[in-house]
Amino acid sequence: MKLEAKAIRYLTRDDWRTLVATEMGMKNHEFVPTNMICTIANLKFGGGKKAIRNIHKFKLLYHENKKYDGYKLTYLGYDYLALKAFVSRDTVSFVGTQIGVGKESDIYLVANDNNEEMVLKLHRLGRVSFKTIKNNRDYLKHRKNASWLYLSRLAALKEFAYMKALYENGFPVPTPIDVNRHCIVMSRVKGYPLLQVVELRHPSKVYADLMNLIVKLANYGLIHGDFNEFNILINDEEQVTLIDFPQMVSTSHANAEYYFDRDVNCIRTFFEKRYGFIGEKYPKFSDYKQAQFDLDKVIGASGFTKDLQKDMDLLIKDQDGDEELNNNNNSDSDDNSDDDDDDDEDNEEENQDEQSSTTEENNSNPFQQDEEESEEE
Ligand code: ADP
Numbered sequence: 115m116k117l118e119a120k121a122i123r124y125l126t127r128d129d130w131r132t133l134v135a136t137e138m139g140m141k142n143h144e145f146v147p148t149n150m151i152c153t154i155a156n157l158k159f160g161g162g163k164k165a166i167r168n169i170h171k172f173k174l175l176y177h178e179n180k181k182y183d184g185y186k187l188t189y190l191g192y193d194y195l196a197l198k199a200f201v202s203r204d205t206v207s208f209v210g211t212q213i214g215v216g217k218e219s220d221i222y223l224v225a226n227d228n229n230e231e232m233v234l235k236l237h238r239l240g241r242v243s244f245k246t247i248k249n250n251r252d253y254l255k256h257r258k259n260a261s262w263l264y265l266s267r268l269a270a271l272k273e274f275a276y277m278k279a280l281y282e283n284g285f286p287v288p289t290p291i292d293v294n295r296h297c298i299v300m301s302r303v304k305g306y307p308l309l310q311v312v313e314l315r316h317p318s319k320v321y322a323d324l325m326n327l328i329v330k331l332a333n334y335g336l337i338h339g340d341f342n343e344f345n346i347l348i349n350d351e352e353q354v355t356l357i358d359f360p361q362m363v364s365t366s367h368a369n370a371e372y373y374f375d376r377d378v379n380c381i382r383t384f385f386e387k388r389y390g391f392i393g394e395k396y397p398k399f400s401d402y403k404q405a406q407f408d409l410d411k412v413i414g415a416s417g418f419t420k421d422l423q424k425d426m427d428l429l430i431k432d433q434d435g436d437e438e439l440n441n442n443n444n445s446d447s448d449d450n451s452d453d454d455d456d457d458d459e460d461n462e463e464e465n466q467d468e469q470s471s472t473t474e475e476n477n478s479n480p481f482q483q484d485e486e487e488s489e490e491e
């Protein structure tokens with residue numbers, strides 16, 4: 115969806131009040147009746163109607179008039195509310211071009227008054243409509259009315275909380291800058307998704323850095339959950355940055371081993387297919403189950419609580435209809451864990467000459483192997 119931000123300038127104070135009033139009304143109405151919007155906005159009926167007409171014209175509201183008369187926010191309306199918040203606290207002054215469209219997000223370049231470029235990520239988690247809110251109806255109660263709003267907001271909150279905790283602990287992630295509703299603002303990473311990189315000068319080094327990153331996450335009690343060539347950005351110096359955190363799980367999650375192995379294998383498969391590099395050394399979940407630090411606690415304290423995670427899980431489950439692996443835990447993991455090369459500690463002391471990049475543990479990189487030996491397979 116295109117974020118046409120121009121109209122932001124044309125909205126009056128009453129228009130904004132009306133937009134916020136609609137958002138509030140959606141907490142317990144799927145469609146908010148006109149008079150309720152006017153009451154919440156505290157505008158006279160005439161003034162309220164005029165504002166509704168205006169913001170409806172800009173496609174910030176959707177009008178339902180078949181069953182009964184009422185309005186709900188469109189994604190654009192929700193985008194505007196978030197943008198307005200960023201603008202009013204000087205995080206963002208300009209919206210530039212779109213640089214990414216995911217299934218569940220839109221990514222834009224933005225800038226502040228100092229012309230510093232940043233990235234705005236708008237979460238779109240309920241884009242696929244909620245067909246069945248069958249289970250969990252009681253638990254979620256009215257939150258299902260606006261489940262796309264709520265779920266997208268949860269995703270942004272979660273992503274921001276994780277990015278912040280990772281950033282503060284020295285992980286190679288974008289700098290988190292601000293969050294509001296379903297949107298986050300972060301620093302722009304200079305680099306390309308690994309997917310677009312046809313050739314690497316040092317595949318063995320990059321591979322080892324990525325495996326170390328997976329291990330470092332596990333040492334902090336975390337699994338990325340979507341660790342693949344789309345979510346790894348790499349710059350000209352072949353340093354990696356990890357992005358995209360709404361699906362992160364704890365190493366104490368019931369399916370942790372499945373997610374851990376899947377992350378490891380995504381990279382191994384990609385390196386083999388793309389670079390002809392066979393990653394013979396790779397981490398096993400059993401070696402890292404016991405986290406050394408518990409970032410999950412930090413994240414809970416930062417506002418993304420276990421209860422919110424529960425809401426998110428339930429909503430996603432309802433959205434998908436059925437979940438990939440709800441019934442049993444480690445069903446898929448055994449086909450990946452049958453290998454035997456556990457001799458991780460030997461023979462890697464030689465070529466650590468270039469300056470290190472992503473992980474602190476570079477001097478004893480247990481996953482690095484000789485490039486010649488593995489590239490020519
Ligand atoms: P999605 O959840 O839709 O996969 P991502 O967070 O992975 O969204 O971002 C989608 C794409 O946008 C990335 O593959 C990358 O090309 C670009 N992107 C996202 N964040 C940044 C950033 N901080 N700096 C530069 N590019 C980014």
Ligand code: MG
Nearest residue numbers: 216344345358
């Ligand atoms: Mg992604």
